[in-house]
Amino acid sequence: TQLLEQSPQFLSIQEGENLTVYCNSSSVFSSLQWYRQEPGEGPVLLVTVVTGGEVKKLKRLTFQFGDARKDSSLHITAAQPGDTGLYLCAGTRGSQGNLIFGKGTKLSVKP
Amino acid sequence: DTGVSQDPRHKITKRGQNVTFRCDPISEHNRLYWYRQTLGQGPEFLTYFQNEAQLEKSRLLSDRFSAERPKGSFSTLEIQRTEQGDSAMYLCASSRTSGTPDTQYFGPGTRLTVL
Numbered sequence: 001t002q003l004l005e006q007s008p009q010f011l012s013i014q015e016g017e018n019l020t021v022y023c024n025s026s027s028v029f030s031s032l033q034w035y036r037q038e039p040g041e042g043p044v045l046l047v048t049v050v051t052g053g054e055v056k057k058l059k060r061l062t063f064q065f066g067d068a069r070k071d072s073s074l075h076i077t078a079a080q081p082g083d084t085g086l087y088l089c090a091g092t093r094g095s096q097g098n099l100i101f102g103k104g105t106k107l108s109v110k111p
Numbered sequence: 112d113t114g115v116s117q118d119p120r121h122k123i124t125k126r127g128q129n130v131t132f133r134c135d136p137i138s139e140h141n142r143l144y145w146y147r148q149t150l151g152q153g154p155e156f157l158t159y160f161q162n163e164a165q166l167e168k169s170r171l172l173s174d175r176f177s178a179e180r181p182k183g184s185f186s187t188l189e190i191q192r193t194e195q196g197d198s199a200m201y202l203c204a205s206s207r208t209s210g211t212p213d214t215q216y217f218g219p220g221t222r223l224t225v226l
Binding site: 004031033035040041042043044045048088090092096097098099100101102103104 | 115117142144146151152153154155156159161166167169202204206213214215216217218219220222
């Protein structure tokens with residue numbers, strides 16, 4: 001059983017479209033992080049959210065942590081081909097240091 | 112701040128051989144993590160160190176796996192008697208315990224292929 005469920009698994013869109021990726025759990029997380037990963041490379045941190053209801057913006061990317069700290073979303077406005085990659089959400093629980101990852105959403109933005 | 116580095120980037124080995132990977136964390140990061148990522152999956156936690164102490168090990172870390180961080184700086188991950196199922200990307204990450212939350216920064220990974 002996956003503790004963090006990401007949806008959709010795959011997303012193929014045209015340049016300029018908007019999209020939202022979801023990360024859901026039945027468990028509470030003390031923090032949640034979003035990473036983007038290119039093929040053959042390690043994940044690159046995009047954002048960390050810690051407070052229920054928190055919203056963070058990074059240029060065209062908007063991240064939200066659910067009020068109950070069980071879910072999160074990533075919204076991309078006017079997607080560009082450079083946004084193509086694997087988007088991973090990962091959370092920490094309590095005092096545990098290790099990250100629990102979802103399976104990721106593979107995004108492809110076509111020009 | 113040069114980021115987390117890992118060596119080698121790629122390793123091809125025959126089943127039954129031993130392999131060792133190295134990770135150099137961001138300087139002054141006292142926590143170091145190892146993860147494994149197979150195709151189509153997110154990374155899975157293997158083990159982590161705070162300074163030189165190994166504080167937690169996942170059940171994924173069989174007795175063929177051993178990790179060390181002798182001086183609290185770089186770390187090595189050794190796999191003995193490799194099996195084809197060990198083929199994966201091995202990722203290292205580091206963080207500072209003084210950071211809230213414990214934000215982890217990843218290296219580029221070592222891709223292991225066991226033939």
